[in-house]
Amino acid sequence: MSSPSLATPAQAAPTAPAATPLPAPIVAPAEGESRPPLTKKQLAADHPTWCPGCGDFSVLALYFKLIEKRRLWHEKIVTISGIGCSSRFPYFVQAHGAHFIHGRALPFATGVSLTRPDLHVFVFSGDGDAFSIGGNHFTHTARKNVKLTFVVMDNEVYGLTKKQTSPTSRTGFRSKTDLWGAVDQPINPLKQALAAGGDVCGSQQPHQSRAPAADDGGGDGPRRLQLHPLPERMRRVLSRRL
Amino acid sequence: MLYDSDHVEPKPEWQRDYRHVGVPISGLTVEAIGGTARDKGKNVYALGLIAKLFDLNVEKLRSLIQERFAGKDASVAQNALNAFDAGYSYSLGHLLETFRFADSQVRGVRQVVMNGNEALAYGLLAAGVRFGAGYPITPWSDIMELLRRELPKYGGTFVQCEDEIAAVSMALGASYAGRVAVTGSSGPGLSLKVEALGWGVMAEIPLVIVDVQRGGPSTGMPTNVEQSDLNLACFGGHGDSPRVVLAPANVEDCFYMAIEAVNIARRYSVPVILLSDQAIATRIEAFDEPNLQKVCQELPLDLSPARAHKPYDLAAPEGVAAHRPPGTPIVDGIYPVVTGLEHDEFGHPTSSPKLHTQMAAKRRKKLQALAATLPRPSVYGCRSGQLLLIGWGSTAGPIREAVDRARAAGQTVAALHLRHLHPLPLGLEEIFDAFDHLRVVEMNDDGVYGYGQLAGLLRARYRNQKIRGINKADGLAFKVRDIVERIRHDVEEAMTKN
Ligand SMILES: Cc1ncc(C[n+]2csc(CCOP(=O)(O)OP(=O)(O)O)c2C)c(N)n1
Ligand code: SF4
Numbered sequence A: 001m002s003s004p005s006l007a008t009p010a011q012a013a014p015t016a017p018a019a020t021p022l023p024a025p026i027v028a029p030a031e032g033e034s035r036p037p038l039t040k041k042q043l044a045a046d047h048p049t050w051c052p053g054c055g056d057f058s059v060l061a062l063y064f065k066l067i068e069k070r071r072l073w074h075e076k077i078v079t080i081s082g083i084g085c086s087s088r089f090p091y092f093v094q095a096h097g098a099h100f101i102h103g104r105a106l107p108f109a110t111g112v113s114l115t116r117p118d119l120h121v122f123v124f125s126g127d128g129d130a131f132s133i134g135g136n137h138f139t140h141t142a143r144k145n146v147k148l149t150f151v152v153m154d155n156e157v158y159g160l161t162k163k164q165t166s167p168t169s170r171t172g173f174r175s176k177t178d179l180w181g182a183v184d185q186p187i188n189p190l191k192q193a194l195a196a197g198g199d200v201c202g203s204q205q206p207h208q209s210r211a212p213a214a215d216d217g218g219g220d221g222p223r224r225l226q227l228h229p230l231p232e233r234m235r236r237v238l239s240r241r242l
Numbered sequence B: 001m002l003y004d005s006d007h008v009e010p011k012p013e014w015q016r017d018y019r020h021v022g023v024p025i026s027g028l029t030v031e032a033i034g035g036t037a038r039d040k041g042k043n044v045y046a047l048g049l050i051a052k053l054f055d056l057n058v059e060k061l062r063s064l065i066q067e068r069f070a071g072k073d074a075s076v077a078q079n080a081l082n083a084f085d086a087g088y089s090y091s092l093g094h095l096l097e098t099f100r101f102a103d104s105q106v107r108g109v110r111q112v113v114m115n116g117n118e119a120l121a122y123g124l125l126a127a128g129v130r131f132g133a134g135y136p137i138t139p140w141s142d143i144m145e146l147l148r149r150e151l152p153k154y155g156g157t158f159v160q161c162e163d164e165i166a167a168v169s170m171a172l173g174a175s176y177a178g179r180v181a182v183t184g185s186s187g188p189g190l191s192l193k194v195e196a197l198g199w200g201v202m203a204e205i206p207l208v209i210v211d212v213q214r215g216g217p218s219t220g221m222p223t224n225v226e227q228s229d230l231n232l233a234c235f236g237g238h239g240d241s242p243r244v245v246l247a248p249a250n251v252e253d254c255f256y257m258a259i260e261a262v263n264i265a266r267r268y269s270v271p272v273i274l275l276s277d278q279a280i281a282t283r284i285e286a287f288d289e290p291n292l293q294k295v296c297q298e299l300p301l302d303l304s305p306a307r308a309h310k311p312y313d314l315a316a317p318e319g320v321a322a323h324r325p326p327g328t329p330i331v332d333g334i335y336p337v338v339t340g341l342e343h344d345e346f347g348h349p350t351s352s353p354k355l356h357t358q359m360a361a362k363r364r365k366k367l368q369a370l371a372a373t374l375p376r377p378s379v380y381g382c383r384s385g386q387l388l389l390i391g392w393g394s395t396a397g398p399i400r401e402a403v404d405r406a407r408a409a410g411q412t413v414a415a416l417h418l419r420h421l422h423p424l425p426l427g428l429e430e431i432f433d434a435f436d437h438l439r440v441v442e443m444n445d446d447g448v449y450g451y452g453q454l455a456g457l458l459r460a461r462y463r464n465q466k467i468r469g470i471n472k473a474d475g476l477a478f479k480v481r482d483i484v485e486r487i488r489h490d491v492e493e494a495m496t497k498n
């Protein structure tokens, strides 16, 4: 989808009543200005509420590493999510963030990306959020090829609602909703993304990954759509916990 | 009433209400054009008659006719002109002396002609909206088609989404990013948008949602009119989710209310629903050309740095903290999260009973603050009397005419038209007190408890026993006669009871 020419940042006049006046005028950073990389300390917000050992921690660590390595500007990062354990992500990142409704983070992020091509738009999601309730949006966002990075933490189960079958649960998976084992075939998100036209799709175990797991989707280069199934590890964690 | 005397014979009872003047339109048209056209061209002949009757600009009409039939065989345009000229030169005899028409063009004000959907879409453009998202459905589709065509001319975008949920989500994303956006639909589509609408209320993100009402429920009657989405618009969704609901009264109002909706959404960081309906959407009206120099506004993106920012500042005046879109540097390094979870002042989740109570009050108080700024609607007819008709949306015209007729018949009847439905403007109690009876005229069902949707809302709000309804839910617009008969019936009934 072609980018609309909507972004005219910085020099705009204030639109809403200003809060308390600033003590001294703060000049917005000049275009092309190089800044020191953001540190983990600057980027960490609330301590994650995930269970100890949850695979989502490693995705958060990689996200911090990516921001640091790419020297992204603090105010230009947007962290967007739907609903689920994995979707708690924005609270753990010290940056502009939006915690939207279950399954609809992709269209929300599309609205952000289309109106503001100057931003680095990251979307974090779970397998239920991305492929079940949001399944239609997944296909259509890939088809529209929006400039954003989509990271799915696929634990093959509904984590937040405590272990129900998800669309990526394997056949035979025993859950609270499938006491005798899941009968439906799991979907293959990677195939779906490719079939729908996602430009760059990948699948990784986070513990295999040294390099940043996701690209920021900035610039004019290829758009990125990253998928992160975390199967074996997460299942072990879950069966222990639940 | 001019009629084609070749085809119809007016019944004597019709003659009571209107004077009928017969013109052999069919025969004279055939005569003017020649035998080959049969009865084609009667409409253009009638246009000629009307042009004579109302003293319209003949040259302009002739050039419009030529334009209309350009590209076809030259004889077609010539036939049309012949029919027009014949109609224009027909002798209407004494008719022209019997009626004197006031000069129509002396006001010197240019007028524009369009339907309600167009007026609403142009209003959004004038208001500075540059992003929209939607999914096709009758009768909303016209608005999205127009915006898809027009927005790129102003550097904007309108996205056709995979469904209504994606559309409202995308619009919320754009609004969050600092560009107040619009989404819209009709009946079924509004139902789908409701969960995300609740998020907009909770996260306090401005948004304009257009609902062009049609017959419901479910797929209902897609091409008929009804005013039955009011409850959904005001209260739809889970939890307490105060939002703003406006309803334009005519085509011109669609234009100005679209601008007002955008400004309220921005001023109070809240979703605003614009309730139009199928009748206004498709009705073509002429109105004074808006002063575009005055009404058009730019909505520049404000990314000026903030020293610190609390997106849900409980101490903010009227409960409204400025929305800071992503891209805004926050100097103290504490960045806002906007969220649908109940939250603290920074947008982080909380289950604190105290914070939930405070935040719910904050969201509600914004609407109360808005209510205090709304103009008190004026009463049409008389300030006090037997009966006040209360209306909203496209029924404004027939209600006014019904008032005129009832007053001509000696009844003290007045009308009040509500354009701000939620929150309601202040001071309606005093208006209501001045009348013996109150009747809410609306195109929806009597309801399980005997009241239509606005009547129910007003009864709950004012606890006023006098409020009752004049309802109609057959998918057709009110006729003046329908209302007049109900007035007569209700007033007489009231008289005999007293
Ligand atoms: C409309 C709606 N339906 C259902 C829910 C309940 N719900 C919350 S999270 C969730 C599933 C989450 O699973 P997944 O996306 O895989 O995330 P995980 O918790 O595993 O990271 C469900 C069903 C909801 N919040 N909203
Ligand atoms: S329930 Fe599962 S997905 Fe959720 S935090 Fe715990 S380990 Fe992680």
Ligand SMILES: [Mg+2]
Residues within 6 Å of the ligand: A084, A126, A127, A128, A153, A154, A155, A156, A157, A158, A159, A166
């Ligand atoms: Mg999951």
